[in-house]
Amino acid sequence: MTLLTVRRDGEIAVVTLDNPPVNAISEAVRKGLYDLAERLDEDPEVRAVVLVCAGRTFLAGADVREFGQPPVEPHLPDVVDRIEAAEKPWVAAIHGAALGGGFEIAMGCRFRVAVESARVGLPEVTLGVIPGASGTVRTPRLAGVEAAVELVTSGKPLAAAKALDAGLIDAVVSGDLETAAVEFARASLAAEMPLPVSKRPLQPMPDDFWQAARKAAARAGHKAPLRALDSIRFATETSFAAAMAHERETFLDLRASDEAAALRHVFFAERAAPKPAALKGIDPRPVKLVGVIGGGTMGAGIAGACREAGMEIILIERDAEAVARGLDNVAKIFDGAVKRGKLTEKGRAERMAGVRGSTDYADLAQADLVIEAVFEEIGVKRAVFAELGRVCRPDAVLATNTSYLDPRAIAEGLPNPERFIGLHFFSPAHIMKLLEIVPTPETAPEVLATGFALARALNKMPVQAGICEGFIGNRILKRYRAEAEVLVTQGVAISEIDAAMRGYGFRMGPFEAQDLGGLDIAFLQREGARAEGQHVPETLGDILVRAGRKGQKTGGGWYDYAEGDRAALPSPQVAELLAARIVDARELPRPEIAAHLVAAMAAEGAAILEEGIAQRPEDIDLVEVHGYGFPRWKGGPMFASRG
Numbered sequence: 021m022t023l024l025t026v027r028r029d030g031e032i033a034v035v036t037l038d039n040p041p042v043n044a045i046s047e048a049v050r051k052g053l054y055d056l057a058e059r060l061d062e063d064p065e066v067r068a069v070v071l072v073c074a075g076r077t078f079l080a081g082a083d084v085r086e087f088g089q090p091p092v093e094p095h096l097p098d099v100v101d102r103i104e105a106a107e108k109p110w111v112a113a114i115h116g117a118a119l120g121g122g123f124e125i126a127m128g129c130r131f132r133v134a135v136e137s138a139r140v141g142l143p144e145v146t147l148g149v150i151p152g153a154s155g156t157v158r159t160p161r162l163a164g165v166e167a168a169v170e171l172v173t174s175g176k177p178l179a180a181a182k183a184l185d186a187g188l189i190d191a192v193v194s195g196d197l198e199t200a201a202v203e204f205a206r207a208s209l210a211a212e213m214p215l216p217v218s219k220r221p222l223q224p225m226p227d228d229f230w231q232a233a234r235k236a237a238a239r240a241g242h243k244a245p246l247r248a249l250d251s252i253r254f255a256t257e258t259s260f261a262a263a264m265a266h267e268r269e270t271f272l273d274l275r276a277s278d279e280a281a282a283l284r285h286v287f288f289a290e291r292a293a294p295k296p297a298a299l300k301g302i303d304p305r306p307v308k309l310v311g312v313i314g315g316g317t318m319g320a321g322i323a324g325a326c327r328e329a330g331m332e333i334i335l336i337e338r339d340a341e342a343v344a345r346g347l348d349n350v351a352k353i354f355d356g357a358v359k360r361g362k363l364t365e366k367g368r369a370e371r372m373a374g375v376r377g378s379t380d381y382a383d384l385a386q387a388d389l390v391i392e393a394v395f396e397e398i399g400v401k402r403a404v405f406a407e408l409g410r411v412c413r414p415d416a417v418l419a420t421n422t423s424y425l426d427p428r429a430i431a432e433g434l435p436n437p438e439r440f441i442g443l444h445f446f447s448p449a450h451i452m453k454l455l456e457i458v459p460t461p462e463t464a465p466e467v468l469a470t471g472f473a474l475a476r477a478l479n480k481m482p483v484q485a486g487i488c489e490g491f492i493g494n495r496i497l498k499r500y501r502a503e504a505e506v507l508v509t510q511g512v513a514i515s516e517i518d519a520a521m522r523g524y525g526f527r528m529g530p531f532e533a534q535d536l537g538g539l540d541i542a543f544l545q546r547e548g549a550r551a552e553g554q555h556v557p558e559t560l561g562d563i564l565v566r567a568g569r570k571g572q573k574t575g576g577g578w579y580d581y582a583e584g585d586r587a588a589l590p591s592p593q594v595a596e597l598l599a600a601r602i603v604d605a606r607e608l609p610r611p612e613i614a615a616h617l618v619a620a621m622a623a624e625g626a627a628i629l630e631e632g633i634a635q636r637p638e639d640i641d642l643v644e645v646h647g648y649g650f651p652r653w654k655g656g657p658m659f660a661s662r663g
């Protein structure tokens with residue numbers, strides 16, 4: 021495989037880059053492109069150049085694996101400048117995604133054409149850096165300041181049609197991309213050449229624009245979007261050269277930051293998780309027809325997610341009324357997508373046509389996979405699987421969505437236990453990406469592989485978990501909450517603890533989150549364990565629930581709430597209820613509170629690793645980032661607490 025090949029189509033030189041898997045811009049790619057720009061300028065028969073990529077995508081950006089190494093010449097900004105300065109105009113022919121440095125190279129080209137399915141973007145902030153090869157300096161010149169601010173600070177790519185509207189590309193082409201790009205290049209030679217992007221004018225913006233943009237880009241603790249915004253603003257107020265120097269300095273500074281290291285850690289962990297080495301070469305069982313037992317919030321979410329992935333669904337409930345409610349819960353998911361403009365009415369109808377309700381388990385006789393999402397009580401679950409064991413094919417994969425119960429206890433007595441597995445979805449199941457996959461000792465490898473294949477099909481983040489109370493995520497959550505309560509007993513204010521965790525980057529602190537979700541869920545788990553004879557010490561949460569304080573739904577939990585208002589107010593009643601348990605009055609700076617609680621999560625993570633419940637620290641970080649709102653730019657508790 022040759023990295024860069026050149027063929028001639030008359031007076032047009034077609035440069036093809038082939039650097040699998042995503043045409044990342046390595047040192048060799050930078051050098052090859054730089055040399056080619058020189059060589060093609062010297063070729064008198066070449067009048068224009070088309071840059072196209074082999075494989076699944078246009079250049080997907082700088083090679084993230086090189087980030088940890090010292091930068092080597094030619095640096096990407098110099099490559100972009102050299103392409104822009106070429107005597108022969110270059111045309112970027114985009115398919116797949118032109119991202120980061122890939123789109124910066126495209127902006128160095130005189131023109132950009134793309135197929136309709138292509139996307140262009142500058143996702144650098146999602147890696148904790150800012151564009152480092154003119155993304156904050158050329159983009160505002162190409163598409164205007166507002167489009168540049170949105171593209172760079174959000175990190176979200178734009179589809180080709182929207183990119184065309186924004187002025188980021190010059191044409192959306194149909195048919196064969198290379199052919200269309202050559203024709204575009206040939207036609208461009210007959211017309212007036214536009215200015216190179218770096219030479220295009222820039223309009224400065226008023227201060228209130230920047231204030232509003234700063235407010236929109238701010239996320240507690242995430243530095244890169246604000247630094248990117250500063251770089252764009254600087255570019256609108258100074259020369260191209262000065263702006264490029266400023267951008268490079270900012271990029272190099274951030275590239276060495278903890279935030280960038282954390283985001284790279286998550287980036288590579290996310291790509292490793294769906295492909296566990298232990299499952300290499302093990303074929304999953306095909307899943308086309310999925311049974312879901314239970315049409316409540318979880319069951320409907322699971323049914324919606326599987327349907328969205330193109331599977332046929334049979335939703336089982338205990339009676340006709342419950343079936344109707346369940347189907348309505350699924351329909352509401354697709355109604356929401358229509359309201360948000362993500363789905364047409366026709367698409368909604370097509371989705372629902374693939375969801376059938378029934379009260380008769382016999383309808384599951386041909387199901388490939390059945391996922392149970394009924395009430396979290398062992399007797400109820402065991403009854404469901406006894407029925408499934410009778411009616412389903414012996415090779416049908418049977419899964420429990422239990423959060424806390426022992427899957428082995430649920431599957432006891434089930435025929436063909438090798439086809440049983442835990443699939444712990446997170447609510448709302450059609451939105452939350454995390455899927456904890458919990459095999460029992462009997463689960464067959466291809467059934468485990470089926471769990472991972474299902475996660476891929478549903479675009480979820482799979483993490484394999486061993487069996488313990490709460491698996492990985494809920495076990496760490498329990499430790500996090502317990503440690504937060506210890507701080508309360510030491511006299512640290514509840515509101516200070518929540519503020520500390522918001523300042524660290526969580527959307528909500530542990531107490532606000534409980535008030536939103538309800539304190540009684542965990543209370544019932546503790547009471548259930550106590551009823552089974554386990555010693556479960558009384559928690560502060562128990563005291564509140566027993567006093568009728570279950571959270572927002574009862575007008576108060578850890579905080580008070582005014583009628584119809586969600587603003588959390590410190591509660592004198594809570595102070596009174598907990599007074600006997602608060603033994604100190606402790607002032608702790610918020611960063612110390614956050615560090616203390618993150619360390620507690622990491623300590624529980626270390627025990628989880630030690631016990632083999634999780635296979636690697638990065639899996640624990642993925643659980644926290646994708647299931648519990650841990651800020652990804654902190655990398656997760658294991659990364660944040662590394663030595």
Ligand code: T1G
Binds near residue numbers: 155288
């Ligand atoms: N560098 C190195 N490897 C990369 C990579 C990259 N930029 N992008 C993907 N890979 C690997 C990935 O680890 C996986 O490897 C394989 O490719 C397939 O990835 C100067 C500094 C392009 C949309 O942030 O968004 O340019 O696990 O599973 O689902 O301003 O990859 O197979 O061994 O994700 O088809 C900016 C990141 C960099 C793009 C394709 N660019 N990549 O998705 O495949 S910073 C990005 C993606 C930058 C400049 C700055 C996606 C994709 P393995 P995949 P996919």
